[in-house]
Amino acid sequence: xxxxxxxxxxxxxxxxxxxxxxxxxxxxxxxxxxxxxxxxxxxxxxxxxxxxxxxxxxxxxxxxxxxxxxxxxxxxxxxxxxxxxxxxxxxxxxxxxxxxxx
Amino acid sequence: xxxxxxxxxxxxxxxxxxxxxxxxxxxxxxxxxxxxxxxxxxxxxxxxxxxxxxxxxxxxxxxxxxxxxxxxxxxxxxxxxxxxxxxxxxxxxxxxxxxxxxxxxxxxxxxxxxxxxxxxxxxxxxxxxx
Numbered sequence: 001x002x003x004x005x006x007x008x009x010x011x012x013x014x015x016x017x018x019x020x021x022x023x024x025x026x027x028x029x030x031x032x033x034x035x036x037x038x039x040x041x042x043x044x045x046x047x048x049x050x051x052x053x054x055x056x057x058x059x060x061x062x063x064x065x066x067x068x069x070x071x072x073x074x075x076x077x078x079x080x081x082x083x084x085x086x087x088x089x090x091x092x093x094x095x096x097x098x099x100x101x102x
Numbered sequence: 103x104x105x106x107x108x109x110x111x112x113x114x115x116x117x118x119x120x121x122x123x124x125x126x127x128x129x130x131x132x133x134x135x136x137x138x139x140x141x142x143x144x145x146x147x148x149x150x151x152x153x154x155x156x157x158x159x160x161x162x163x164x165x166x167x168x169x170x171x172x173x174x175x176x177x178x179x180x181x182x183x184x185x186x187x188x189x190x191x192x193x194x195x196x197x198x199x200x201x202x203x204x205x206x207x208x209x210x211x212x213x214x215x216x217x218x219x220x221x222x223x224x225x226x227x228x229x230x231x232x
Contacts, residue, residue: 010222013212015204016230024207037204037212044202049192050227063227064186070223074198074215077222081191084184085229090130094224101222 010098015039016063039063050081069097077101108153109165116146116169136180143173199225 012034019038026036045051045063056062067089069078078097080089104110119142126132150166193199203213217223 010224011217012224012226013214014226014228016228018230021207022230035212036207038207039204044200044204045227047192047200047202048227049189051189052186052229055186056229062229064188065229066225066227068193068199068225070199070214070217070225072217072219072222074201074218074223076193076195076197076199079193079195081188081193083186083188084136084180085186086136086180086184087134088130090134092130098222098224 011035013037015044017042017045017061055085067094069094069101071101106153106159106161108149108156109161112146112150112153112165112169115142115149116165116172119143119146120172136184140173140176140180143169143176147173 010033014034015037017039018036019040024036039045042051042061042063048066050064050066052062052064054061055064065082065085065088067080068076071077077100078094080093082088119139123132123136123139132138147166147169150162150169153162154166156162199214201213201215203211206212214223214225
């Protein structure tokens with residue numbers, strides 16, 4: 001998804017409730033600068049106010065898709081939270097937000 | 103234009119919207135404007151409705167029925183099924199993001215604050231594979 005950011009010297013942390021093994025498979029398949037983090041009980045998703053209760057196909061809780069760009073001080077510089085699960089941020093917009101930090 | 107040109111046009115728009123949206127999901131502009139397929143179905147329905155009003159023959163009625171079914175399904179998907187109710191966000195531009203420590207794919211803990219002073223971070227929350 002964010003291969004545009006491959007050489008930008010940025011750390012991508014991808015968080016989902018998926019078990020670690022499945023994230024590992026995905027990480028190896030993509031060979032991207034992603035670190036896949038597992039939020040099994042959605043505690044961090046809730047802390048970020050991103051819980052989509054009952055939003056999964058089997059009625060389970062899932063995160064609302066969100067992308068947050070943080071600068072070196074840990075401050076939010078850009079963010080987008082989807083209100084429609086068909087929609088994803090344009091990788092070019094994310095890359096632009098990251099480049100604006102430099 | 104043939105006798106059922108409008109019905110044909112309606113079918114092409116409706117089917118074209120389905121095929122086009124499904125095959126262009128990787129194009130961010132298409133993916134991020136799902137309303138486009140709803141508009142296409144509505145346009146197909148309007149054209150077929152005009153054709154049916156002019157001549158209530160089965161090709162026109164069939165095109166109208168198909169467009170209306172697609173419009174109902176597409177509208178339901180876009181406006182009901184895919185909708186994510188959002189609570190008040192805790193995130194503000196210019197404010198710090200809440201810290202966290204989560205296990206990575208190998209089980210090693212990763213702490214957001216450990217990147218401070220080192221590198222920008224993009225945090226992506228995604229729904230997962232289920």
